[in-house]
Amino acid sequence: MESKLSLNWCIYNNEINHEIKYCHNCGKKVEFEDSLKRRQNANGKNIFYFAIYKCSSGHTWNKQIAEFKAVSGLENIDFENKYIKSEYEELSITMLKEKGINEVEISLDELNDKIRLDKFLSSKIIDISRVEIVKLINKGFIKINCNLVKSNVSLKKKDIITLILDSIRK
Numbered sequence: 001m002e003s004k005l006s007l008n009w010c011i012y013n014n015e016i017n018h019e020i021k022y023c024h025n026c027g028k029k030v031e032f033e034d035s036l037k038r039r040q041n042a043n044g045k046n047i048f049y050f051a052i053y054k055c056s057s058g059h060t061w062n063k064q065i066a067e068f069k070a071v072s073g074l075e076n077i078d079f080e081n082k083y084i085k086s087e088y089e090e091l092s093i094t095m096l097k098e099k100g101i102n103e104v105e106i107s108l109d110e111l112n113d114k115i116r117l118d119k120f121l122s123s124k125i126i127d128i129s130r131v132e133i134v135k136l137i138n139k140g141f142i143k144i145n146c147n148l149v150k151s152n153v154s155l156k157k158k159d160i161i162t163l164i165l166d167s168i169r170k
Contacts, residue, residue: 004103005096009110017051025059032061045070091125093168104163111157117144118151121161128168141167 017034032053039062041048049066096104118137122130134151136142141164144153155161 003099003101004105005101006105006107008107017053019053019063021053021061023055023057023059023061026055026057030055030057035060038065042070089124092127093125093165094127097165097168102165104165106161106163108155108157108159108161111155111159114154116151117142117149117153117155117161120155121163136163136168139167 019032020029021032022028023030023032032055035052035054037052039050039052041050047068047070048064049068050062051065053061053063055061091104118130118134121133121142122128125133128136133142137149137151140148143149143162144155144159146160146162
């Protein structure tokens, strides 16, 4: 029986951004820190996406990070966006094979770092070395968006990495 594991990962740069701005409430230039909270606002034609920054006194400043054209006829769906730590933050090929999983599909929903495929996978797979990962990529057992790639290719947001575990000896 073939089994496939599909994962959605958001990879952030592990740094909280800071910006020096004039705070109208404090009356001086202060350091604002990214709260890692986001909000959207619409004016009918456009949808704006903001990062919420806070100064040390708790005053907020909204930094626009994206703008989209509004599309008529779409419906808002209420949901609570929570970060839930996955059982699969790191992968063990041995454990996955023991569970009968022979293919892993990783969808990069968010990617703030520029990182190479081989370096990324070597940081996430705990029981295979980077040299072995490069060999698997070169043999076509690790693909991006169903395409054969080189090991030094840079990953992008929305890429789908496919690992074919049957080919990995562990």
